[in-house]
Amino acid sequence: MVLISTFDSLVFPPVSITDLYSHIVLTLFTTGLWVFVYRHRSFTFLALAMFFPSIFAITIHIYHGSLIRFISFLILNPQWSTLHWSIIGSLISILSIIICCLMNYMIGWGQFCSKQLTLLSVHQHNRNLIYGWLRALGEEIGWRSYLLPGLLIHFYPIVALNISGFVWGLYHVPVMILLCYHPESKVQYPIRTIIVQFLSCWISAFFYGWIAIQCQFSMIPPATIHFIWNQINPLLLGSIYTNTPGWMNGEQWKINGEGFMGCMVYFILATIITIQLR
Numbered sequence: 001m002v003l004i005s006t007f008d009s010l011v012f013p014p015v016s017i018t019d020l021y022s023h024i025v026l027t028l029f030t031t032g033l034w035v036f037v038y039r040h041r042s043f044t045f046l047a048l049a050m051f052f053p054s055i056f057a058i059t060i061h062i063y064h065g066s067l068i069r070f071i072s073f074l075i076l077n078p079q080w081s082t083l084h085w086s087i088i089g090s091l092i093s094i095l096s097i098i099i100c101c102l103m104n105y106m107i108g109w110g111q112f113c114s115k116q117l118t119l120l121s122v123h124q125h126n127r128n129l130i131y132g133w134l135r136a137l138g139e140e141i142g143w144r145s146y147l148l149p150g151l152l153i154h155f156y157p158i159v160a161l162n163i164s165g166f167v168w169g170l171y172h173v174p175v176m177i178l179l180c181y182h183p184e185s186k187v188q189y190p191i192r193t194i195i196v197q198f199l200s201c202w203i204s205a206f207f208y209g210w211i212a213i214q215c216q217f218s219m220i221p222p223a224t225i226h227f228i229w230n231q232i233n234p235l236l237l238g239s240i241y242t243n244t245p246g247w248m249n250g251e252q253w254k255i256n257g258e259g260f261m262g263c264m265v266y267f268i269l270a271t272i273i274t275i276q277l278r
Contacts, residue, residue, distance in 0.1 A: 012073055012217070013066040015150040023147060024167050026056045035174040043242065044125040046175055050135040053142020053171075074145060074219055085215040089225040092207070096269070097232050100261045101248055109261065110237075110250030121234045121246040126227075136226035137219060143168055143205075144212040144222040157213070157277045165205030169198040176241070185243045193253040197240055200258040206270035210277070233257040 031049045038046060061070040104110035126132035143164060151160035176197050180190035187193055208222050215221045233256070238246035240256040253259045 011069070012149050012153075013061060013064070013069045015060075015146075015153065017154055019060050019064075020147060020150045020154075023053075023056050023060055023142070023150075026059075027052050027142065028167070028170055030056075031171055032174040035178055039178055043123065043175075043179065046178075047123070047125045047135060049175070051138035053147070054138050055142075057142045057146035070146075073217075074141065081215050082218045082220045085211055085218075085221040086224040089207075089211040089221050090228045092269075093225050093229050094232055096262075096265050097229075097236055097257050099265050100255070100257050101236055103265070104237075104248060104250060104255040104261055110248040110255040112247060113245070113249050121238050121244050122231060123234065123239060123241070126230045126234075132230060133223065133227045136230060137223040140208075140222040140226055141219050144208055145217050145219045148209050148212055149217045152213075158274055161206050161209045161273075161277075162202075164209060165202035168205050169201035172201055173198055179241050180243075187243050187253075188251070189253055193240060193259070196253050196260045196263055197258050200262045200266065203263055203266045203270050206273045207266060210273045229257070 030052055034049050034052070035046055058067065058070070061067040101110070101112075105112065125135065147167070148160060148164050151163055154160075155163065173194060176194045177190075179185055180187045180193050208225065211221050211225060212218075234244075234246055236246045237248055237256050238244055238252055240252045240258045243252050245252075248255060255261055257265075
């Protein structure tokens with residue numbers, strides 16, 4: 001059993017390997033089923049699946065009778081460092097998007113278009129800032145305030161980050177398959193688009209997880225970073241989900257922050273985090 005030092009003083013409800021496995025399976029299965037059953041509904045409706053990770057985390061605690069303890073952990077856990085890490089994490093996230101833009105431009109993968117910035121490339125379910133933040137929170141409570149600290153009870157940090165990242169990537173696969181093969185999206189390379197988006201989630205989970213560890217698994221910083229990303233990445237680089245351009249034009253599977261360029265930028269960050277955690 002492995003427990004990192006930043007986690008020692010926290011009153012986190014104990015979770016077993018079975019609990020974690022159940023959370024992963026329930027979330028992935030339900031998300032896949034949701035996307036299949038409602039495949040003809042809008043992307044905004046499908047995005048309600050962002051609440052599934054938290055719903056199943058809460059359900060497991062209800063089953064064990066530890067819901068009050070988990071809620072107390074979520075509400076009372078944030079320290080003074082919550083604001084500090086929210087700001088730092090958001091700035092790093094924005095900087096990574098800017099680096100993607102510059103790298104795309106330098107190697108010729110993308111070109112800045114002359115049109116003014118608009119919110120049209122931002123997904124409709126994220127344009128309402130309150131709803132967009134709540135959806136991000138719906139994911140992050142389940143991934144970074146339940147699954148990750150639970151994994152850290154049983155695994156070394158690097159292993160826990162890899163597991164959480166791999167699961168987070170799989171979680172996005174069903175909707176990526178649906179949208180990439182949707183005739184309106186006109187995705188030229190659907191398979192490589194799905195693969196790089198999956199990898200980007202896996203790799204970027206190191207950054208999200210590292211921030212969660214630094215802020216002692218407060219739900220606020222990861223949710224804030226997730227929310228900021230959902231606003232800035234499509235605005236500047238477009239949407240890899242709907243294959244729509246942002247301020248920069250280019251093939252989404254290449255230039256997007258959730259595409260190949262994003263994988264390269266976040267791989268460097270993940271490498272630094274891996275060295276630091278060791």
